[in-house]
Amino acid sequence: MALRHAVLAALLGGDFSGYELAKEFGLGVANFWHAQPQQLYAELAKLEAEGMVVGRQVVQESRPNKRLFRVTDTGLAELERFAAAPSKPSFIRDDLLVKVQAVDRLGTGPVIEQLDARAAAAEAKIELLGKLLVRLRGDADEEEFLRRGRPIGPYLTCRRGLAFEEEHRDWCRSTAAVLRERQVLRAER
Amino acid sequence: MALRHAVLAALLGGDFSGYELAKEFGLGVANFWHAQPQQLYAELAKLEAEGMVVGRQVVQESRPNKRLFRVTDTGLAELERFAAAPSKPSFIRDDLLVKVQAVDRLGTGPVIEQLDARAAAAEAKIELLGKLLVRLRGDADEEEFLRRGRPIGPYLTCRRGLAFEEEHRDWCRSTAAVLRERQVLRAER
Protein backbone atom coordinates (compact mmCIF):
# COMPACT_ATOMS: atom_id res chain seq x y z
CA MET A 1 0.00 0.00 0.00
CA ALA A 2 2.91 2.35 0.38
CA LEU A 3 4.63 2.38 -2.98
CA ARG A 4 1.99 4.82 -4.16
CA HIS A 5 2.82 7.12 -1.27
CA ALA A 6 6.51 6.85 -1.93
CA VAL A 7 5.81 7.90 -5.52
CA LEU A 8 3.66 10.82 -4.40
CA ALA A 9 6.30 11.90 -1.89
CA ALA A 10 9.02 11.72 -4.55
CA LEU A 11 6.92 13.79 -6.96
CA LEU A 12 6.68 16.56 -4.39
CA GLY A 13 10.31 17.24 -5.21
CA GLY A 14 9.41 18.25 -8.75
CA ASP A 15 7.69 16.95 -11.85
CA PHE A 16 9.16 13.72 -13.16
CA SER A 17 8.55 11.29 -15.96
CA GLY A 18 8.47 7.60 -15.16
CA TYR A 19 12.00 7.29 -16.38
CA GLU A 20 13.26 10.18 -14.29
CA LEU A 21 11.38 8.87 -11.28
CA ALA A 22 13.17 5.57 -11.69
CA LYS A 23 16.44 7.43 -11.36
CA GLU A 24 15.23 9.17 -8.23
CA PHE A 25 14.39 5.74 -6.86
CA GLY A 26 17.96 4.79 -7.51
CA LEU A 27 19.39 7.54 -5.36
CA GLY A 28 17.56 9.77 -2.91
CA VAL A 29 14.36 7.77 -2.70
CA ALA A 30 16.38 4.60 -2.20
CA ASN A 31 16.86 5.80 1.37
CA PHE A 32 13.29 4.91 2.20
CA TRP A 33 11.85 2.82 -0.59
CA HIS A 34 12.94 0.54 -3.39
CA ALA A 35 11.13 -0.33 -6.61
CA GLN A 36 11.78 -1.45 -10.17
CA PRO A 37 11.04 0.94 -13.04
CA GLN A 38 8.20 -1.26 -14.30
CA GLN A 39 6.50 -0.92 -10.96
CA LEU A 40 6.73 2.84 -11.16
CA TYR A 41 5.18 3.04 -14.62
CA ALA A 42 2.33 0.83 -13.43
CA GLU A 43 1.82 2.85 -10.28
CA LEU A 44 1.87 6.17 -12.14
CA ALA A 45 -0.82 4.87 -14.49
CA LYS A 46 -2.99 3.86 -11.52
CA LEU A 47 -2.40 7.13 -9.72
CA GLU A 48 -3.35 9.05 -12.83
CA ALA A 49 -6.54 7.00 -13.26
CA GLU A 50 -7.45 7.90 -9.67
CA GLY A 51 -6.67 11.58 -10.15
CA MET A 52 -3.80 11.64 -7.67
CA VAL A 53 -1.37 12.84 -10.32
CA VAL A 54 -1.73 14.45 -13.75
CA GLY A 55 0.57 13.79 -16.65
CA ARG A 56 1.42 16.17 -19.45
CA GLN A 57 3.15 15.28 -22.66
CA VAL A 58 6.51 16.94 -23.27
CA VAL A 59 7.60 16.81 -26.89
CA GLN A 60 11.34 16.49 -27.34
CA GLU A 61 13.56 16.61 -30.35
CA SER A 62 16.42 14.20 -30.67
CA ARG A 63 15.03 11.92 -27.99
CA PRO A 64 11.73 10.22 -27.26
CA ASN A 65 8.86 12.30 -25.93
CA LYS A 66 8.04 11.90 -22.28
CA ARG A 67 5.17 12.44 -19.88
CA LEU A 68 5.83 14.52 -16.80
CA PHE A 69 3.70 13.89 -13.72
CA ARG A 70 2.61 16.32 -11.05
CA VAL A 71 0.80 15.64 -7.75
CA THR A 72 -2.76 17.02 -7.65
CA ASP A 73 -4.64 18.35 -4.62
CA THR A 74 -6.35 14.96 -4.40
CA GLY A 75 -2.93 13.32 -4.27
CA LEU A 76 -1.74 15.71 -1.60
CA ALA A 77 -4.85 15.00 0.46
CA GLU A 78 -4.17 11.28 0.13
CA LEU A 79 -0.61 11.81 1.38
CA GLU A 80 -1.97 13.82 4.28
CA ARG A 81 -4.35 11.01 5.17
CA PHE A 82 -1.53 8.48 4.91
CA ALA A 83 0.75 10.55 7.13
CA ALA A 84 -1.84 10.61 9.90
CA ALA A 85 -2.48 6.84 9.76
CA PRO A 86 -0.37 4.54 11.94
CA SER A 87 2.84 3.23 10.36
CA LYS A 88 3.85 -0.37 10.36
CA PRO A 89 7.12 -1.22 12.05
CA SER A 90 10.19 -1.44 9.85
CA PHE A 91 12.37 -4.54 9.58
CA ILE A 92 15.65 -5.61 8.20
CA ARG A 93 15.42 -8.29 5.53
CA ASP A 94 18.79 -9.34 4.31
CA ASP A 95 20.16 -12.41 2.54
CA LEU A 96 23.59 -11.89 3.97
CA LEU A 97 22.35 -11.91 7.54
CA VAL A 98 20.72 -15.27 6.89
CA LYS A 99 24.10 -16.58 5.85
CA VAL A 100 25.79 -15.17 8.94
CA GLN A 101 23.10 -16.72 11.13
CA ALA A 102 24.00 -20.14 9.74
CA VAL A 103 27.75 -19.58 9.78
CA ASP A 104 28.47 -22.11 12.54
CA ARG A 105 27.52 -24.96 10.24
CA LEU A 106 28.81 -23.56 6.95
CA GLY A 107 32.06 -22.81 5.18
CA THR A 108 32.97 -19.28 6.31
CA GLY A 109 35.08 -18.34 3.29
CA PRO A 110 32.33 -17.15 0.94
CA VAL A 111 30.51 -15.39 3.75
CA ILE A 112 33.60 -13.38 4.65
CA GLU A 113 34.09 -12.42 1.02
CA GLN A 114 30.54 -11.19 0.79
CA LEU A 115 30.89 -9.21 4.00
CA ASP A 116 33.93 -7.47 2.51
CA ALA A 117 32.07 -6.74 -0.71
CA ARG A 118 29.12 -5.34 1.21
CA ALA A 119 31.35 -3.15 3.32
CA ALA A 120 32.92 -1.73 0.19
CA ALA A 121 29.52 -1.13 -1.42
CA ALA A 122 28.30 0.60 1.74
CA GLU A 123 31.42 2.76 1.77
CA ALA A 124 30.72 3.88 -1.80
CA LYS A 125 27.15 4.70 -0.93
CA ILE A 126 28.29 6.69 2.09
CA GLU A 127 30.44 8.88 -0.15
CA LEU A 128 27.52 9.43 -2.47
CA LEU A 129 25.06 10.26 0.27
CA GLY A 130 27.55 12.63 1.86
CA LYS A 131 27.74 14.56 -1.38
CA LEU A 132 23.97 14.48 -1.77
CA LEU A 133 23.56 16.00 1.68
CA VAL A 134 25.94 18.83 0.83
CA ARG A 135 24.06 19.47 -2.39
CA LEU A 136 20.71 19.47 -0.58
CA ARG A 137 21.77 21.99 2.03
CA GLY A 138 23.57 24.32 -0.35
CA ASP A 139 25.97 26.66 1.41
CA ALA A 140 24.31 26.63 4.82
CA ASP A 141 25.97 24.64 7.59
CA GLU A 142 24.06 21.66 8.85
CA GLU A 143 22.76 23.07 12.10
CA GLU A 144 21.41 26.15 10.40
CA PHE A 145 19.88 24.10 7.60
CA LEU A 146 18.14 21.80 10.05
CA ARG A 147 16.66 24.87 11.73
CA ARG A 148 15.47 26.76 8.67
CA GLY A 149 16.46 25.08 5.41
CA ARG A 150 14.04 23.74 2.82
CA PRO A 151 13.09 21.21 1.74
CA ILE A 152 13.87 19.47 4.99
CA GLY A 153 12.12 16.12 4.32
CA PRO A 154 14.57 14.77 1.77
CA TYR A 155 17.45 15.97 3.91
CA LEU A 156 16.19 14.08 6.94
CA THR A 157 15.56 10.84 5.08
CA CYS A 158 18.98 11.13 3.51
CA ARG A 159 20.55 11.39 6.94
CA ARG A 160 18.78 8.19 7.88
CA GLY A 161 20.11 6.47 4.78
CA LEU A 162 23.59 7.64 5.61
CA ALA A 163 23.42 6.43 9.20
CA PHE A 164 22.07 3.10 8.00
CA GLU A 165 24.91 2.61 5.55
CA GLU A 166 27.51 3.57 8.11
CA GLU A 167 26.11 1.14 10.61
CA HIS A 168 25.94 -1.51 7.92
CA ARG A 169 29.54 -0.99 6.87
CA ASP A 170 30.79 -1.11 10.46
CA TRP A 171 28.90 -4.29 11.20
CA CYS A 172 30.16 -5.96 8.02
CA ARG A 173 33.73 -5.05 8.87
CA SER A 174 33.63 -6.15 12.47
CA THR A 175 31.79 -9.36 11.60
CA ALA A 176 34.30 -10.20 8.88
CA ALA A 177 37.10 -9.55 11.39
CA VAL A 178 35.52 -11.84 13.97
CA LEU A 179 35.07 -14.65 11.45
CA ARG A 180 38.63 -14.25 10.20
CA GLU A 181 40.06 -14.44 13.67
CA ARG A 182 38.06 -17.58 14.38
CA GLN A 183 39.34 -19.15 11.18
CA VAL A 184 42.89 -18.54 12.34
CA LEU A 185 42.19 -19.99 15.79
CA ARG A 186 40.65 -23.09 14.23
CA ALA A 187 43.62 -23.57 11.93
CA GLU A 188 46.00 -23.44 14.90
CA ARG A 189 44.36 -26.26 16.80
CA MET B 1 13.61 -17.14 -2.56
CA ALA B 2 15.21 -16.51 0.79
CA LEU B 3 12.46 -17.24 3.27
CA ARG B 4 13.26 -20.93 2.86
CA HIS B 5 16.86 -20.24 3.79
CA ALA B 6 15.87 -18.15 6.77
CA VAL B 7 13.76 -21.08 7.95
CA LEU B 8 16.61 -23.53 7.45
CA ALA B 9 19.02 -21.21 9.27
CA ALA B 10 16.59 -20.84 12.16
CA LEU B 11 16.15 -24.61 12.41
CA LEU B 12 19.89 -25.02 12.85
CA GLY B 13 19.35 -23.60 16.32
CA GLY B 14 17.27 -26.62 17.32
CA ASP B 15 14.18 -28.54 16.30
CA PHE B 16 11.06 -26.44 16.16
CA SER B 17 7.41 -26.86 15.30
CA GLY B 18 5.77 -24.32 13.01
CA TYR B 19 4.31 -22.60 16.01
CA GLU B 20 7.62 -22.42 17.84
CA LEU B 21 9.32 -21.24 14.71
CA ALA B 22 6.83 -18.42 14.50
CA LYS B 23 7.95 -17.31 17.94
CA GLU B 24 11.58 -17.44 16.89
CA PHE B 25 10.62 -15.23 13.97
CA GLY B 26 9.21 -12.81 16.48
CA LEU B 27 12.47 -12.41 18.35
CA GLY B 28 15.91 -13.56 17.29
CA VAL B 29 15.15 -14.25 13.67
CA ALA B 30 13.41 -10.87 13.41
CA ASN B 31 16.90 -9.41 13.25
CA PHE B 32 17.32 -10.65 9.71
CA TRP B 33 13.97 -11.79 8.37
CA HIS B 34 10.30 -11.25 8.97
CA ALA B 35 7.40 -13.55 8.14
CA GLN B 36 3.85 -14.36 9.21
CA PRO B 37 3.14 -17.73 10.82
CA GLN B 38 1.06 -18.85 7.82
CA GLN B 39 4.04 -18.36 5.58
CA LEU B 40 6.15 -20.53 7.85
CA TYR B 41 3.71 -23.42 7.85
CA ALA B 42 3.53 -23.26 4.08
CA GLU B 43 7.29 -23.09 3.72
CA LEU B 44 7.86 -25.99 6.11
CA ALA B 45 5.45 -28.13 4.08
CA LYS B 46 7.35 -27.31 0.89
CA LEU B 47 10.72 -27.93 2.48
CA GLU B 48 9.53 -31.27 3.78
CA ALA B 49 8.24 -32.27 0.35
CA GLU B 50 11.65 -31.45 -1.06
CA GLY B 51 13.47 -33.40 1.66
CA MET B 52 15.21 -30.34 3.11
CA VAL B 53 13.65 -30.94 6.53
CA VAL B 54 12.00 -33.90 8.23
CA GLY B 55 9.10 -33.63 10.64
CA ARG B 56 8.29 -35.97 13.47
CA GLN B 57 5.05 -36.07 15.39
CA VAL B 58 5.30 -35.26 19.11
CA VAL B 59 2.26 -36.41 21.06
CA GLN B 60 1.37 -34.14 23.94
CA GLU B 61 -1.16 -34.39 26.72
CA SER B 62 -3.09 -31.37 27.78
CA ARG B 63 -2.29 -29.52 24.59
CA PRO B 64 -2.44 -30.19 20.85
CA ASN B 65 0.15 -32.48 19.32
CA LYS B 66 2.87 -30.85 17.29
CA ARG B 67 5.33 -31.69 14.57
CA LEU B 68 8.98 -30.88 15.16
CA PHE B 69 11.21 -30.21 12.17
CA ARG B 70 14.89 -30.89 11.73
CA VAL B 71 17.21 -29.89 8.87
CA THR B 72 18.45 -32.83 6.78
CA ASP B 73 21.79 -33.16 5.02
CA THR B 74 20.04 -32.12 1.82
CA GLY B 75 18.84 -29.00 3.59
CA LEU B 76 22.30 -28.23 4.90
CA ALA B 77 23.75 -28.65 1.41
CA GLU B 78 21.14 -26.24 0.08
CA LEU B 79 22.14 -23.70 2.73
CA GLU B 80 25.76 -24.17 1.78
CA ARG B 81 24.92 -23.51 -1.87
CA PHE B 82 22.91 -20.45 -0.90
CA ALA B 83 25.74 -19.09 1.24
CA ALA B 84 28.15 -19.24 -1.67
CA ALA B 85 25.77 -17.51 -4.12
CA PRO B 86 25.88 -13.72 -4.38
CA SER B 87 23.56 -11.80 -2.04
CA LYS B 88 21.25 -9.07 -3.17
CA PRO B 89 21.77 -5.68 -1.60
CA SER B 90 19.65 -4.81 1.42
CA PHE B 91 17.39 -1.77 1.58
CA ILE B 92 15.34 0.14 4.04
CA ARG B 93 11.64 0.19 3.29
CA ASP B 94 9.75 2.20 5.80
CA ASP B 95 6.37 3.90 5.86
CA LEU B 96 7.50 6.46 8.36
CA LEU B 97 10.41 7.58 6.20
CA VAL B 98 7.96 8.22 3.36
CA LYS B 99 6.05 10.52 5.67
CA VAL B 100 9.17 12.36 6.72
CA GLN B 101 10.17 12.77 3.08
CA ALA B 102 6.89 14.60 2.44
CA VAL B 103 6.94 16.60 5.64
CA ASP B 104 7.50 19.96 3.97
CA ARG B 105 4.02 19.85 2.47
CA LEU B 106 2.19 18.08 5.30
CA GLY B 107 0.97 18.69 8.84
CA THR B 108 3.95 17.80 11.03
CA GLY B 109 1.97 16.95 14.19
CA PRO B 110 1.12 13.32 13.41
CA VAL B 111 4.56 12.65 12.01
CA ILE B 112 6.24 13.86 15.20
CA GLU B 113 3.94 11.68 17.27
CA GLN B 114 4.84 8.64 15.22
CA LEU B 115 8.53 9.40 15.49
CA ASP B 116 8.16 9.47 19.27
CA ALA B 117 6.27 6.19 19.25
CA ARG B 118 8.88 4.57 17.06
CA ALA B 119 11.70 5.78 19.27
CA ALA B 120 9.96 4.26 22.28
CA ALA B 121 9.38 0.96 20.46
CA ALA B 122 13.01 0.88 19.39
CA GLU B 123 14.10 1.52 22.96
CA ALA B 124 12.04 -1.43 24.16
CA LYS B 125 13.54 -3.67 21.52
CA ILE B 126 17.04 -2.53 22.47
CA GLU B 127 16.43 -3.69 26.03
CA LEU B 128 15.20 -7.03 24.78
CA LEU B 129 18.08 -7.58 22.42
CA GLY B 130 20.56 -6.58 25.10
CA LYS B 131 19.19 -9.33 27.32
CA LEU B 132 19.16 -11.79 24.46
CA LEU B 133 22.85 -11.12 23.81
CA VAL B 134 23.72 -11.76 27.44
CA ARG B 135 21.75 -15.00 27.35
CA LEU B 136 23.46 -16.09 24.14
CA ARG B 137 26.97 -15.55 25.44
CA GLY B 138 26.37 -17.06 28.87
CA ASP B 139 28.99 -16.00 31.43
CA ALA B 140 31.78 -15.23 28.97
CA ASP B 141 32.59 -11.57 28.32
CA GLU B 142 31.92 -10.33 24.83
CA GLU B 143 35.46 -10.25 23.50
CA GLU B 144 36.12 -13.80 24.61
CA PHE B 145 32.80 -15.01 23.25
CA LEU B 146 33.46 -13.44 19.86
CA ARG B 147 36.77 -15.24 19.76
CA ARG B 148 35.64 -18.70 20.82
CA GLY B 149 31.97 -18.84 21.81
CA ARG B 150 29.34 -20.92 20.05
CA PRO B 151 27.01 -20.59 18.34
CA ILE B 152 28.39 -17.37 16.96
CA GLY B 153 25.97 -16.83 14.03
CA PRO B 154 22.91 -15.89 16.09
CA TYR B 155 25.10 -13.69 18.26
CA LEU B 156 26.42 -11.75 15.28
CA THR B 157 23.02 -11.21 13.70
CA CYS B 158 21.68 -10.13 17.04
CA ARG B 159 24.40 -7.49 17.28
CA ARG B 160 23.32 -6.22 13.91
CA GLY B 161 19.71 -6.02 15.06
CA LEU B 162 20.78 -4.13 18.13
CA ALA B 163 22.87 -1.63 16.18
CA PHE B 164 19.99 -1.13 13.76
CA GLU B 165 17.53 -0.40 16.54
CA GLU B 166 19.91 2.00 18.25
CA GLU B 167 20.48 3.89 15.05
CA HIS B 168 16.76 3.90 14.39
CA ARG B 169 15.97 5.25 17.84
CA ASP B 170 18.58 8.00 17.57
CA TRP B 171 17.38 9.09 14.17
CA CYS B 172 13.75 9.17 15.31
CA ARG B 173 14.66 11.29 18.32
CA SER B 174 16.82 13.75 16.47
CA THR B 175 14.33 14.04 13.62
CA ALA B 176 11.46 14.65 16.04
CA ALA B 177 13.58 17.31 17.75
CA VAL B 178 14.32 19.04 14.44
CA LEU B 179 10.67 19.08 13.44
CA ARG B 180 9.61 20.38 16.85
CA GLU B 181 12.11 23.20 16.73
CA ARG B 182 10.91 24.19 13.27
CA GLN B 183 7.33 24.21 14.48
CA VAL B 184 8.31 26.66 17.22
CA LEU B 185 10.18 28.89 14.78
CA ARG B 186 7.20 28.93 12.45
CA ALA B 187 4.85 29.84 15.28
CA GLU B 188 7.06 32.77 16.25
CA ARG B 189 6.97 34.39 12.87
Next chain:
DNA sequence: TCCAGATACTCAAAAACATGACTAGTCTTG
Protein backbone atom coordinates in the same frame (compact mmCIF):
# COMPACT_ATOMS: atom_id res chain seq x y z
C1' DT C 1 -16.80 -19.55 36.86
C1' DC C 2 -16.10 -17.02 32.92
C1' DC C 3 -13.03 -14.93 29.72
C1' DA C 4 -8.85 -13.82 27.82
C1' DG C 5 -4.86 -15.70 26.03
C1' DA C 6 -1.78 -19.53 24.79
C1' DT C 7 -1.01 -23.76 21.96
C1' DA C 8 -1.12 -25.66 17.30
C1' DC C 9 -2.60 -25.39 12.91
C1' DT C 10 -5.32 -24.79 8.06
C1' DC C 11 -7.43 -22.56 3.99
C1' DA C 12 -8.24 -19.04 0.65
C1' DA C 13 -7.65 -14.70 -1.66
C1' DA C 14 -5.65 -10.41 -2.68
C1' DA C 15 -1.99 -7.24 -2.99
C1' DA C 16 2.67 -6.25 -3.75
C1' DC C 17 7.00 -7.13 -5.82
C1' DA C 18 10.37 -9.18 -9.06
C1' DT C 19 11.92 -10.82 -13.68
C1' DG C 20 12.62 -11.13 -18.39
C1' DA C 21 11.83 -9.82 -22.97
C1' DC C 22 10.98 -6.15 -26.47
C1' DT C 23 10.84 -1.49 -29.27
C1' DA C 24 13.45 2.25 -31.18
C1' DG C 25 16.00 6.19 -31.78
C1' DT C 26 20.28 8.95 -30.03
C1' DC C 27 24.59 9.97 -28.11
C1' DT C 28 29.28 8.85 -26.70
C1' DT C 29 33.67 6.69 -26.77
C1' DG C 30 37.34 3.80 -28.14
Next chain:
DNA sequence: CAAGACTAGTCATGTTTTTGAGTATCTGGA
Protein backbone atom coordinates in the same frame (compact mmCIF):
# COMPACT_ATOMS: atom_id res chain seq x y z
C1' DC D 1 32.48 3.47 -37.51
C1' DA D 2 30.87 0.01 -34.56
C1' DA D 3 29.67 -1.17 -29.81
C1' DG D 4 27.57 -0.03 -26.00
C1' DA D 5 25.07 2.94 -23.00
C1' DC D 6 21.24 6.32 -22.42
C1' DT D 7 16.41 7.99 -23.07
C1' DA D 8 11.60 6.51 -22.67
C1' DG D 9 8.86 3.46 -22.32
C1' DT D 10 5.38 -1.39 -22.70
C1' DC D 11 3.77 -6.19 -21.87
C1' DA D 12 3.40 -10.54 -19.69
C1' DT D 13 4.26 -13.80 -16.16
C1' DG D 14 5.61 -15.60 -11.95
C1' DT D 15 6.78 -15.46 -7.10
C1' DT D 16 6.40 -13.57 -2.48
C1' DT D 17 4.11 -11.43 1.05
C1' DT D 18 0.11 -9.85 3.42
C1' DT D 19 -4.49 -10.20 5.25
C1' DG D 20 -8.45 -12.28 7.04
C1' DA D 21 -11.06 -15.93 8.76
C1' DG D 22 -11.63 -20.41 11.06
C1' DT D 23 -10.95 -24.81 14.18
C1' DA D 24 -10.27 -26.94 18.61
C1' DT D 25 -8.38 -27.61 23.21
C1' DC D 26 -6.24 -26.06 27.56
C1' DT D 27 -4.49 -22.90 31.25
C1' DG D 28 -4.41 -18.92 34.42
C1' DG D 29 -6.30 -14.96 36.59
C1' DA D 30 -10.24 -11.67 38.26
